[in-house]
Amino acid sequence: MPALARTSAEAVVTAALAIVEREGADALSMQAVASAVGIKGPSLYKRYADRELLLDDVVRAALQDLEEKLAAARKKPGDPLHAMARAFRAYALKRPRLYPLLFAARREGGDLQARRAELVQPLLGHIAGLVGEAHALDGARLFTAWLHGFISMELGGAFQMGGSVEQAFEFGLEHLVAGLRR
């Protein structure tokens, strides 16, 4: 006797993503997600063995979304590295509760780590073009560390000493791109 699925895998992830974006990861209880899609908490365990796996799916969906934003930015006229960095930051600033999860250390084992790497792949190509193949990986790590660090600190409220944060971002971006090109 097959039973009606009262909700879909997609609806669950969408609801979970919305909760994290609006209220942060702490608010992501199994109850909250379940009731957002019209079922009860325990029913979610038919789809996810535990809460962490549901959170993994939220991160996966967010990475997918971000990847598309980066791909679009890359195609615009102008330097793609600048465009991608700005798109990356814009994505994070619009989702301040979600972004910190994307690169946080959590339980591992799965494809998440690989997906994160794929996200950075296009950046790496452009950086190799600037700094040369020999230092492409070092250069990419310099660039992505700065980008992720800047955004993390900005979201964490670490830039409190005055001055324009916008200008500091552009300063760093110019400095790094110019410095890697030689």
Added chain:
Amino acid sequence: MPALARTSAEAVVTAALAIVEREGADALSMQAVASAVGIKGPSLYKRYADRELLLDDVVRAALQDLEEKLAAARKKPGDPLHAMARAFRAYALKRPRLYPLLFAARREGGDLQARRAELVQPLLGHIAGLVGEAHALDGARLFTAWLHGFISMELGGAFQMGGSVEQAFEFGLEHLVAGLRR
């Protein structure tokens, strides 16, 4: 009728810090901290209005510790900026569960934000000496964003594409110091 304090403020923070270092912030329950100092969970509410305030004290203690490490590194022979960056990373790598809390966004209001700023202050002085007063703040934000970002990504397991992470750190450090000096 004054009563014996069965534990001290210092013992509580020390126990809490140890739990976070060993098992991570998730394991920091009021019960766990209380029983580590020989009292019961509810008694902790005489000292902290809630768990977040206890966690604030853990972060405060860690920042103090890190600040001392940075001050020591600064006095060593050789370039102080290199020494401080390496000491910063070494501190984080020894306490992978603790470090992510130090600059994470949490409930605000208190002196924590100011303490974080103080931590970066000595870096700022040296960077002003390299890049000039006009761009000291931008330069400091470039440098600290890279440093924090690199460590966060390293702890998060983001550097999975092979190559030496050690070498990538030194590459970034050389690149930034050399780039800021001109």
Added chain:
DNA sequence: ACCTGAACACCGTTCAAGT
């Protein structure tokens, strides 16, 4: 196959009561 209610262990937090 999917969903539910009931149950368990564990939290953070409050509070009246003890010393």
Added chain:
DNA sequence: ACCTGAACACCGTTCAAGT
């Protein structure tokens, strides 16, 4: 002044029972 036991609301998770 500090500590405790009991209680409350809330969680993640399991499981037998329903359709």
